[in-house]
Amino acid sequence: MASLYLRPQHLVGSRVLSASLLNRNGAAAAFNSAALRNVASLHSASATPIRWSSSRLPLTNPIIPACRFLTTPTSPVLLPNATPSAKPDTSGAELEAWISDPAQYVVSVRFPDGAVTAFDSIWLRDHCRCPACFHQVTKQRLLDTCSIPADIKPTQMVVSADQTKLDISWANDGHVTSYDLAWLRKHSYAPKLQPVEPAGRKRPKLLWDREIAQTIPSVRFDDVMNTEEGLAKWLENTDIYGIGFVDGVPTTPEATEKLARRIAFIRETHYGGFWDVSANMAHGDTAYTAIALPAHTDTTYFTDPIGLQLFHILEHSGGVGGESLYVDAFHVADRLRTSHPWAYDVLSRTRISAHSAGDANTHIKPAHTFPILNHDPATGALYQIRFNNDDRSPLVGLSPADVREFYAALREWTKLMRDPANELWIKLQPGRAAMVDNWRVLHGRASFTGYRRLTGAYINWDDFRSRVRTVLDKEDV
Ligand SMILES: [Fe+2]
Ligand SMILES: [Zn+2]
Structure with a gap:
């Protein structure tokens, strides 16, 4: 069973x-x-x-208060002798902890703003952050979770005088766990007192159309390379807008590669690591031609598509065209959700595959199929766009009705994506690099003539987010 x-x-x-x-x-x-x-x-x-x-x-069941623990570190209350008391006064501004469910030893905590949340004892013991239970440098669990008795319970709970710590002594072995109250609040779950950040985001995305795109800020190469503030600003712009411009970049592959590596190591693929592209068909991909490329995200054929892509055109001579196209696909998705909610739904659940098979020794496909619009399963928030109509594999596994629905939805998506109001066209001049969030912003280019040399690199999404957490957010685990 x-x-x-x-x-x-x-x-x-x-x-x-x-x-x-x-x-x-x-x-x-x-x-x-x-x-x-x-x-x-x-x-x-x-x-x-x-x-x-x-x-x-x-x-x-309703909360059954059994014991109450006040902010009196000098007189800790021992559970076995504690007298059941009324549920703490909700008007009080003091931080309190008490056993709200004596049968299961659920610990409830009231924060100074009145917010109350509950923790299971086993959860609390499992999350002890003392040096014996949690490595202070590697931030890894040392405690064997299965060694915790299933019926673990506190014998004593004490809130520190400054209301920043909650100490709990455990009945089975007398181990004492000291919780940072801010940490407890951040990781609360019953209920969660801090909103879940979709895909680890700290700051809201600023969705843009062509008009707003004109105001996307830029940072100077020297500031990014030589100051922590410059790097932080570049990361912040990329996080907020999905595109971060850098000006004053020396027009060499070496300087461009150093710029990419300022965020994280480069992700090597079948195209190599740092790439230097011209219309020479060095690889079996239309990127290595001079034809126009409609707006798309890269590497939809990977199970884990690349997160960031750096673009820096080092030279365009003896011809015309080659303007770069960027579209905020989160903005397009937002518009689609409002104007054609059925199409948004179809593109959120129709699973499609993609491939890269233009080189003789390459045939890449993702581990499983993905929709174009991908949502965080826990929060429902849109977190990733996977869209490259040129790389889409044969559509299989759908009913005839689903097939028709998919093409109808794709048509509405494409119409909005190609609405000139949503398209940012830029003639990227040598010296201006663009770092693009490939999980959000579509890119493309106009056809061109002459010699056009584009350099750039891929960076993993997780490594980008890691830099945002360490450089910008200073976030601990
Ligand atoms: Fe591309
Ligand atoms: Zn411990």
């Missing part, structure tokens, strides 16, 4: 607003609070009998 359990996703106080049922394979089904009130509906929603997990059921 498959073992299913209820995992609360959103709780207010002790009330479960929504939950997922997961089986061993991780397949999930979501239920809202109305459905949760009726256990029978859960049974009927799954062909497999459901075994309720007793450790989770009490979360749906």
Whole structure:
């Protein structure tokens, strides 16, 4: 029998607003609070009998305050002798911790602003950050999670006088865990007190059309290369706009490569590492021709498409054309969601494949199919665009109705993408480099004549985000 359990996703106080049922394979089904009130509906929603997990059921019950722990570090309260007290006064501005579910030893914490959240004891013990349980340098867990007794419970909880720490002593071995309250709040889950940041984002994206694009800021090469502030500004621009310009770049491959490596190491692919492209068909890809390229993202054929792409045209002589095209695909998606919600839905769920097979020894395909619009499964937020109509593989596995729906949705997407109001056309001059978020901004180019030398590099999305966290956000785990 498959073992299913209820995992609360959103709780207010002790009330479960929504939950997922997961089986061993991780397949999930979501239920809202109305459905949760009726256990029978859960049974009927799954062909497999459901075994309720007793450790989770009490979360749906009202809070039963048993013990109250105040901000008095000099007089810690011992659980076995504690007298049950009323639920702490919600009007108080003090930080408090108490056992809200004595049966399961769920610890509730009230923050000075009145926000209350709950933690399971096993979760708290598992997240001990002391040097014995967590390596202070490598930031890796040293504790064997399975060594924690399933019925672990606190014997004592003390909030520090300055209200920044909560110390919990554990019944099984007397180990003491000291929690930073800001850390606890950041990682709270029942309910989550800080919004989940889609795909690790700290700052909102500023969506742009052609008009707004004229104001996308630029940074100077020397500032980026020689100052932490310059690098931070470049990262911030790239994060906010999905495109970060750098001016004053020496028109050499060496300087351009150094610029790319200022963010992270270069991702090597079948095109090589740092690339130096002209219309010479060095690889079997239209990028190595002089024909126009419609707006697209690169490497849709990879399971993990490249995150950033640097463009720097070192020379264009003896001809015309070759203007660069950029489109904020998150803006296009936003417009599509408003004007044709059905098309947005189709492009969010129709799974398609892509390939790169232009070189004799290359035949790349992703591990599985992906839609054009990809959403964070936890938050539902759009986080990645995968769109290259030229690299799209044969459409398979769809019903005739789904096929027709896909082409109709693709038509609406393309119309919005090609709306001149959404297109930023720039004649990139030597000395101006553009770093583009390939998970968000589409790029293309006009056909050209003459000799056009384009240099650049790929950088992984995870490595870009790592730099944003360390240079800009100074974010700890
Ligand atoms: Fe491209
Ligand atoms: Zn510890």
